[in-house]
Amino acid sequence: MIIMVKNTKQKIRHISNGFTLVELLVAMAVFSVVIIAVIGIFLSGIGGTIRSANSQAAQESGRFIMESTAKEIRLGKINSADGVLVADMADASSGVVNGPYYSLNITNANNENVDYTFDNVNKTIARNSGVLNPGAIEASGAFYIYKIGVFQPRVVITLGLSSRNAEDKNRAVINLQTTVSSRAYTQ
Numbered sequence: 001m002i003i004m005v006k007n008t009k010q011k012i013r014h015i016s017n018g019f020t021l022v023e024l025l026v027a028m029a030v031f032s033v034v035i036i037a038v039i040g041i042f043l044s045g046i047g048g049t050i051r052s053a054n055s056q057a058a059q060e061s062g063r064f065i066m067e068s069t070a071k072e073i074r075l076g077k078i079n080s081a082d083g084v085l086v087a088d089m090a091d092a093s094s095g096v097v098n099g100p101y102y103s104l105n106i107t108n109a110n111n112e113n114v115d116y117t118f119d120n121v122n123k124t125i126a127r128n129s130g131v132l133n134p135g136a137i138e139a140s141g142a143f144y145i146y147k148i149g150v151f152q153p154r155v156v157i158t159l160g161l162s163s164r165n166a167e168d169k170n171r172a173v174i175n176l177q178t179t180v181s182s183r184a185y186t187q
Contacts, residue, residue, distance in 0.1 A: 047170060054163040054172035061137045062161045062176050065125060068132070069116060069157060070180045076108040077184035078145065078153045100142030104155060106182075118142060123164070138164045154181040 019027075103117040117126045123138035124131045133139040144156040159176045166172070 050166075050170045051172065054166055054170055055174070057134070058137055058161045058163060058172040058174045061133050061139075062159060062174055065132050065139065065159060066157065066176055066178055069127075070178055072108050072114065073104075073106055073155055073180045074183055076106040076114070076182065078147075078155060078182045079105045079107060079113075099144040100158075101145060102142065104143040104145070116143070125159070133161070136164050138162045152181045152183075154179055156180075 102120070103115055106114050106116075108114050115126075115128055118124075118139070118141050119126065120140045123133075123140055125133055125139045125141065139159060139161055141157065141159040144158070145153065146156070147153040156177065156179045160173070161176070162173045163171045
């Protein structure tokens with residue numbers, strides 16, 4: 001019996017031995033690598049979500065600005081080159097007055113005089129004095145006005161949108177362009 005008790009005590013002592021320092025360091029290193037990988041994947045997912053939200057906001061703003069501006073130009077009358085000329089590129093021999101212009105003056109369907117203006121310093125586009133783009137989106141661009149002989153006048157709108165106050169890696173940049181022809185017929 002004494003032999004059995006002695007063997008049992010030896011087994012208990014052998015089983016109750018703890019981790020060695022090397023085993024503890026290896027376990028901590030593996031745990032740290034796993035945690036760092038999980039945090040990296042999580043942060044990458046958050047970054048993708050931010051980029052997606054910024055891109056969606058820029059697209060929605062661009063769609064609103066282009067649709068509302070194009071509709072008003074299409075239903076209105078493009079006044080003669082009353083805008084502020086960025087660079088004088090008028091070709092008098094062909095009758096073409098183009099741009100780029102920072103502003104566009106039209107008479108809308110309600111017979112109201114409307115000015116669309118790009119402020120490329122503050123990164124906004126305004127209709128009369130009301131800003132069209134939201135505060136989180138920067139807008140820049142120009143208008144190109146074409147009036148050739150008896151053809152309908154048309155305006156090419158270029159619009160650049162980007163996320164304001166976003167880190168470079170999360171910034172959404174969208175460039176849009178459309179051509180709008182006025183329905184107003186002049187003889």
